[in-house]
Amino acid sequence: MKLYFKYLSIHFKSQMQYRTSFWLLSIGQFFIPFSIFVGLYFLFERFGQIKGWQFFEVALCFAVIHMAFSLSECFARGFDMFSSLVVKGEFDRLLVRPRSTFVQVLGSKFEFTRVGRLLQSVIVLVWALSNLPIEWSTIKAITLALMIVSGVFIFTGIYMLAATMCFWTVQGLEVASIFTDGGREMAQYPLNIYQKWVARFFTYVIPFGTVNYLPLQYILGKGDGNELIHMLTPVLGSLFILPCFLVWQFGVRHYRSTGS
Amino acid sequence: MIHLEGISKSYKIAKRSSGLRQAAKALFYREHTTINALKDISFSIKQGEIVGYIGPNGAGKSTTIKIMSGILVPDTGKCTIMGYTPWKDRTQYVKNIGVVFGQRSQLWWDVPVIDSFELLKDIYKVPQQEYKSTIDLLIETLELQEIVQSPVRQLSLGQRMRCEIAASLIHNPKIIFLDEPTIGLDAVSKIAVRQFIKTINKEKGVTVILTTHDMNDIEALADRVILIGKGTLLYDGNLEELRKQFGTTKIITADYAKNTDPIQIPGTAALSWTPERIVLSIDTERVKPSEVITHLSNKVELLDVTIETKPIEDIIVQLYKEYQI
Amino acid sequence: MKMYLAVLRLRLNMGMQYRAAALAGVATQFFWGFIIIMVFEAFYEHAAQTPPISLKELIQYIWLQQAFLVFVMMWFRDNELFDLITSGNIAYELCRPSGLYGFWYAKLLAQRLSSALLRCFPILIVAYLLPEPYNLEPPPSIWAFLLFLSALLLGLLLLVAISMFLYISVFITLSPMGSLLVFGVLSEFFAGLVIPVPLMPVWLQKIAYVLPFRWTADFPFRVYSGHIPEQDAIIGILVQLSYLTVLVWMGRKALNGVLKKVVVQGG
Numbered sequence: 015m016k017l018y019f020k021y022l023s024i025h026f027k028s029q030m031q032y033r034t035s036f037w038l039l040s041i042g043q044f045f046i047p048f049s050i051f052v053g054l055y056f057l058f059e060r061f062g063q064i065k066g067w068q069f070f071e072v073a074l075c076f077a078v079i080h081m082a083f084s085l086s087e088c089f090a091r092g093f094d095m096f097s098s099l100v101v102k103g104e105f106d107r108l109l110v111r112p113r114s115t116f117v118q119v120l121g122s123k124f125e126f127t128r129v130g131r132l133l134q135s136v137i138v139l140v141w142a143l144s145n146l147p148i149e150w151s152t153i154k155a156i157t158l159a160l161m162i163v164s165g166v167f168i169f170t171g172i173y174m175l176a177a178t179m180c181f182w183t184v185q186g187l188e189v190a191s192i193f194t195d196g197g198r199e200m201a202q203y204p205l206n207i208y209q210k211w212v213a214r215f216f217t218y219v220i221p222f223g224t225v226n227y228l229p230l231q232y233i234l235g236k237g238d239g240n241e242l243i244h245m246l247t248p249v250l251g252s253l254f255i256l257p258c259f260l261v262w263q264f265g266v267r268h269y270r271s272t273g274s
Numbered sequence: 275m276i277h278l279e280g281i282s283k284s285y286k287i288a289k290r291s292s293g294l295r296q297a298a299k300a301l302f303y304r305e306h307t308t309i310n311a312l313k314d315i316s317f318s319i320k321q322g323e324i325v326g327y328i329g330p331n332g333a334g335k336s337t338t339i340k341i342m343s344g345i346l347v348p349d350t351g352k353c354t355i356m357g358y359t360p361w362k363d364r365t366q367y368v369k370n371i372g373v374v375f376g377q378r379s380q381l382w383w384d385v386p387v388i389d390s391f392e393l394l395k396d397i398y399k400v401p402q403q404e405y406k407s408t409i410d411l412l413i414e415t416l417e418l419q420e421i422v423q424s425p426v427r428q429l430s431l432g433q434r435m436r437c438e439i440a441a442s443l444i445h446n447p448k449i450i451f452l453d454e455p456t457i458g459l460d461a462v463s464k465i466a467v468r469q470f471i472k473t474i475n476k477e478k479g480v481t482v483i484l485t486t487h488d489m490n491d492i493e494a495l496a497d498r499v500i501l502i503g504k505g506t507l508l509y510d511g512n513l514e515e516l517r518k519q520f521g522t523t524k525i526i527t528a529d530y531a532k533n534t535d536p537i538q539i540p541g542t543a544a545l546s547w548t549p550e551r552i553v554l555s556i557d558t559e560r561v562k563p564s565e566v567i568t569h570l571s572n573k574v575e576l577l578d579v580t581i582e583t584k585p586i587e588d589i590i591v592q593l594y595k596e597y598q599i
Numbered sequence: 600m601k602m603y604l605a606v607l608r609l610r611l612n613m614g615m616q617y618r619a620a621a622l623a624g625v626a627t628q629f630f631w632g633f634i635i636i637m638v639f640e641a642f643y644e645h646a647a648q649t650p651p652i653s654l655k656e657l658i659q660y661i662w663l664q665q666a667f668l669v670f671v672m673m674w675f676r677d678n679e680l681f682d683l684i685t686s687g688n689i690a691y692e693l694c695r696p697s698g699l700y701g702f703w704y705a706k707l708l709a710q711r712l713s714s715a716l717l718r719c720f721p722i723l724i725v726a727y728l729l730p731e732p733y734n735l736e737p738p739p740s741i742w743a744f745l746l747f748l749s750a751l752l753l754g755l756l757l758l759v760a761i762s763m764f765l766y767i768s769v770f771i772t773l774s775p776m777g778s779l780l781v782f783g784v785l786s787e788f789f790a791g792l793v794i795p796v797p798l799m800p801v802w803l804q805k806i807a808y809v810l811p812f813r814w815t816a817d818f819p820f821r822v823y824s825g826h827i828p829e830q831d832a833i834i835g836i837l838v839q840l841s842y843l844t845v846l847v848w849m850g851r852k853a854l855n856g857v858l859k860k861v862v863v864q865g866g
Contacts, residue, residue: 020396028384031425035776042780049784053793056800060650061642107380109345110373111397112365118397185619192630200634207641208634270361271347272285 017113021121029126036127043130047080051138054202065207070145071234072203075226077139078158079201082165082225083194084131090170092122094194096177097184105269115266116259119177148233157229157245164248165225169194171258172220178265197222204230224251275481276319276342276449281351283312283337311337312348313505321448324475324482326496326513328489330594334505335485339451342483343373356448369398372442376454379434380441381426387437388422391444398445405444412440416470432463439470443480450474452484456491468494489587501590503597517589525582526554526566530574539569607705610713621717629722632665636733652797652826655732659824660795662735664816666722669714670755671816673762673786674779677707680766681775689858699858700851703766708759739825746832750819753839758815760846761786767850770857791817797826811842 029036054076058069087094099105099122108118148154176190197220205213205227217223224247230236232244286306312334319325329335340346341353344360344367353360358367381390395405413419416436421429429437435455442450452471456464468491474480486492492499492513499516501509509516526542529551537544537552541561545553556566563581570576636658643654652660669675680703683689693699726735738744761782768778787793789812796807796817807813818835821827827835 017396020393024382024385024389024393027389028382031384035774038774038776038780042776042784045780045784049788049793052788056794056803057642057798059800060798061646063645064638065641065644103375103378106340106345107373107375107378109364110343110368110371112369112399113397114365183619185623188620188623188627192627196627196630196634199631203638203641208637212633212637270345 017117018121022124025121025124026126029124039127040130043084043127044134045130047131047134050202051076051134064203067204067207070142071230073138073142074146074234075204075230076202077135077142078161078226078230079165079198079222080131080135081139082162083169083198084128084135085162086166086169086173088125088128088132089166090120090173091125092119093170093173093177095123096173097180097187100180101184109270116262146234149235153245154233157233157248160248160252161225161229164221164251167252167255168221168225169197171255172197174255174258174262178262181265181269193220201226221247221251221254224248275321275356276483277352277354278318278338278342279316279352281312281315281338281341281348281353282310283334283341283346283348284308284310310505312341315351315502315505315507317500317507317510319481319483321481322475322479323498324471324484324496326492326499327483327485327502328487328492328499328590329502329508333502335502336453338502339373339453339483339485343371343451344368369445370448372445372447372450374438374442374450374452374455376435376452376457379426379438381434381437383426386423386425387418387429390426390437390441391422394441394444400445404446408444408446409440412443415473416440417466430463432459432466435459435463435467436470439467443474446478447480449481449483452482452486454486455484456486456488464488464490471495489590501593503594508597509593517583522558523584524556524558524563525584526556526563527580527582528552528554528567528570528574528576529578530570530576533574535573537570537573539566542566607709607713610709611716618717621714622721625718625721628665628668628718629725632661632722632726633733635661650798652795652821655736656821656824656826657795658733659735660820660826662722662726663820663823664792666719666726667715667751667816669711669718670751671758671790671792673758673765673783675711675714676762676765676775676779677710678775680706681769684766684769685773685775693858700763700847700854704759704763704847707762708755711755711759738823740829742829743822743825743832746829746836747819747823750822750832750836750839753836753843754815754819757811757839757843757846760843760850761811761815763850764846764853767853767857770860786812789813790815791820797821811846814839814842 051073054072055069058064058072063069064072092099096119099108099119104122108115108122111118172190172193176187176194179187179190197216200208200212200216201222205216205223208216213223217228228244228247232241286308315334315338327335327338337346341348342355342360344364347361355367356370358370360367380394381387382393391409395402400408413422416439418436418440421433421437426434426437439452439455455471456467459467471482471484472495475482482495484491484495496513498512499509500507525545532549534549536547539554539561542554542556545555547553552570554566556563567576567579570579639657639661640654643650664671723735728734738747765775765778765782769775772778789796789807789810791799791807791813796804796813799807807817814835818827818839822832822835
């Protein structure tokens with residue numbers, strides 16, 4: 015953990031060498047999701063609601079998933095950009111060091127410019143929360159925090175799966191964006207607006223549902239059935255990263271026996 | 275210290291096809307070819323040796339280095355280094371080795387060199403005290419005082435290589451693998467790097483294994499060379515032996531007063547001839563240099579004679595040819 | 600012309616080398632299209648008043664958008680050109696025996712065309728085979744189809760003409776980021792890539808109709824579905840043509856202007 019922060023600080027120092035580009039990219043990261051949010055706003059202006067969900071409820075969904083996405087893109091960028099590490103042969107370097115590959119890959123890259131996207135989602139979050147009649151309690155606040163954590167874990171898990179794929183081929187990696195960018199795009203709206211099979215896939219296979227849709231029902235008081243379960247879903251969703259971790263280790267073993 | 279026995283390794287490589295139809299086919303099915311990168315490689319290296327590991331491109335040099343540094347797992351064979359099997363006890367083992375990949379950097383591009391060193395200190399968990407004394411020594415011997423505060427991107431290639439080597443020594447490894455440490459360096463930097471490799475070998479007793487294409491590196495550093503080609507071990511021994519075995523050719527250049535008669539001496543071959551100068555390549559097993567000179571002086575009025583040994587570079591080229599690699 | 604074709608063929612070959620990437624891209628866009636359709640389906644389900652574009656027409660719009668994404672996306676860029684401009688190696692390009700505008704235009708056009716040729720057919724075919732109501736339907740008439748084709752191609756030419764300004768602006772800013780950002784966000788929004796133009800509020804639609812961006816994407820797609828009737832389509836094509844002429848003319852002027860500056864600086 016201490017090592018991770020060391021990596022963080024050295025990357026931050028590097029980034030600060032290029033201030034102008036940092037600011038420009040951060041601003042870009044602010045406006046790209048912003049235009050999507052504006053689109054969402056206009057759609058609600060025209061249609062009023064979507065399958066019984068109001069604008070601010072969806073905005074909350076939007077904020078949570080974008081927050082999780084920007085945090086994972088910032089802190090787990092090493093796995094997201096892993097293909098370049100393999101192509102350049104830099105991964106060998108990590109293997110001759112006495113630390114786990116996980117920490118080293120995680121520390122190989124950070125994308126601080128995602129602060130723009132983060133800021134945008136925080137603004138949406140605050141705006142949505144201040145317009146929703148929620149009776150707050152400590153548990154609800156914890157649930158909200160857990161939702162974001164669970165999102166970060168799930169995105170990181172997907173990055174790891176994609177990174178593992180690089181050990182076999184660096185082609186076709188774009189498929190992973192179905193689950194990262196696609197997952198983000200999809201989870202902007204509550205899952206129940208989609209076809210059943212989509213909702214099921216993104217609840218039980220890649221558990222984006224646990225990031226916002228399921229626990230939001232508890233927070234917004236929409237829940238039918240057991241509140242405790244809805245509340246705990248983010249924790250279950252976070253477990254997604256465990257199998258990803260195993261797959262990653264399998265990939266590293268494969269790499270060391272073939273050295274592609 | 276280092277012991278390799280019967281190491282073999284093969285790769286599967288997907289065939290790249292060109293053409294539209296082939297390309298479409300390859301979407302679903304790919305042909306593979308197996309390449310035997312290493313075949314039954316065995317050797318031992320004692321502590322404190324400097325070993326030059328040579329061979330043409332694609333001979334299997336870097337595969338061997340990767341196996342010895344724990345990156346790759348071989349198909350068969352045994353490898354024990356300081357009591358470890360590199361690919362099994364990776365994290366424990368790699369604390370004892372340093373690796374320099376000449377064409378890649380382990381330094382962070384945009385931050386001062388010293389920051390990279392500090393991070394490596396944490397990666398290898400080097401105690402502060404030990405780090406301090408090591409780094410002071412490295413800075414002094416490699417003359418890094420001026421450059422440790424500048425970011426890597428501002429350094430010249432030679433300066434960078436010195437920093438790279440320093441970076442791989444921060445944890446005081448017992449063995450250091452240098453993969454083409456002098457590639458792309460100018461003459462002065464090359465000499466500085468060689469000097470330093472010698473120093474750490476002498477003073478710290480670090481075992482050095484280096485791969486290179488620059489035979490001057492080998493000549494300046496290695497007491498022993500291991501030659502590999504097409505994945506097989508071809509020669510293992512000291513440089514002098516190699517020279518004796520293959521370097522029986524000498525070059526004699528003679529300047530003389532103008533003489534238009536062609537000169538022919540048995541056991542020699544004329545590499546060039548003008549009325550004032552002849553360059554002869556002689557095989558010392560067939561004819562002695564002194565005989566050739568006697569022969570020459572009988573025919574022409576000699577003004578100057580030089581005898582050169584065939585450069586090691588040429589020996590290697592000859593070897594590659596002989597083994598058809 | 601021969602040279603332009605050579606550039607195109609080279610690009611296609613290179614594209615084929617990365618066929619797995621192309622396949623992955625197809626899958627991604629397909630998924631994307633589905634998500635967007637389902638979102639709109641949900642919105643339409645309880646719509647209070649009849650939306651200005653029917654769900655069916657919207658679905659056509661979305662599939663075409665996915666299939667021809669590289670025709671309409673400003674982010675699709677040529678980093679080589681950026682490097683060329685910012686590094687000052689532009690001098691080499693100036694040695695070529697052809698006008699720089701034409702050459703770059705051809706290069707950018709070829710990139711988009713080759714990328715689209717690899718990607719559009721799988722998406723279009725699969726979209727046709729989808730079950731109702733998600734499928735892509737043939738256009739209402741052969742005329743609509745022909746009009747769509749010409750509108751699409753003109754749209755592509757128009758987009759390349761617009762994107763030329765992006766590269767030209769980098770001569771002045773020397774960093775592609777800022778320009779890319781402004782061009783990217785604005786053009787995509789007003790081309791109807793975020794939400795279709797007919798679903799925008801009326802005041803915003805008015806702005807979108809004035810700007811050239813919607814003529815690259817929104818217009819051809821609506822011609823296809825018949826949302827824009829044939830008569831209006833012909834007028835639209837004339838508008839496209841005039842936009843194209845004006846933008847190419849302005850682009851040439853602007854490029855010559857910035858190039859003169861480069862030469863003066865000795866860059």
